[in-house]
Amino acid sequence: AQSVTQLGSHVSVSEGALVLLRCNYSSSVPPYLFWYVQYPNQGLQLLLKYTTGATLVKGINGFEAEFKKSETSFHLTKPSAHMSDAAEYFCAVIRSGGSYIPTFGRGTSLIVHP
């Protein structure tokens, strides 16, 4: 079954520093990959998604992620962190050819220090 592993339950950065949130997936067939953000007491909002085509995907709020098949990774990055980026981030995978239901990772909490 397809799954994702998010390395690090918490990531702490200073404002203005690079943000790197790691996600590795397990899928025997080409996957569709997503990153979602969740602010306190709210639902999930889509940041970006990879389906086909260009492997570097740009999303909202300055985030981007690169699909690397050889590394089975889909890490999320942002060049410069803002205080408003503090939230929970979830990586999700869908196995193509299945029922197309997203499976989520356990999440990474991003903490941004002033």
Add this chain to the structure above:
Amino acid sequence: DTGVSQDPRHKITKRGQNVTFRCDPISEHNRLYWYRQTLGQGPEFLTYFQNEAQLEKSRLLSDRFSAERPKGSFSTLEIQRTEQGDSAMYLCASSLGKTGFGNTIYFGEGSWLTVV
């Protein structure tokens, strides 16, 4: 354009009571999903509907849980004889068709359940 709405947002109930959550998806979205999320965890799939048909149920969906989507519009998730382990946020989401084909799954803000 209204998003996915869920009601109630918060529910505190005594163990053994029944609770029902309602989800109104984005208009014209034919797929509707229910997920459960506990503290420190990612959302876990419970069930989904394609129009009014419930097509898949997770092993997490015990016999005490039932979901419906009459007429393919809003959906309800009922939990009977609640247990403390049912305390979680119940997320509803919807999409126009299969996610991945350029279709995005949109989430509601969730319904928090606390069983005391």
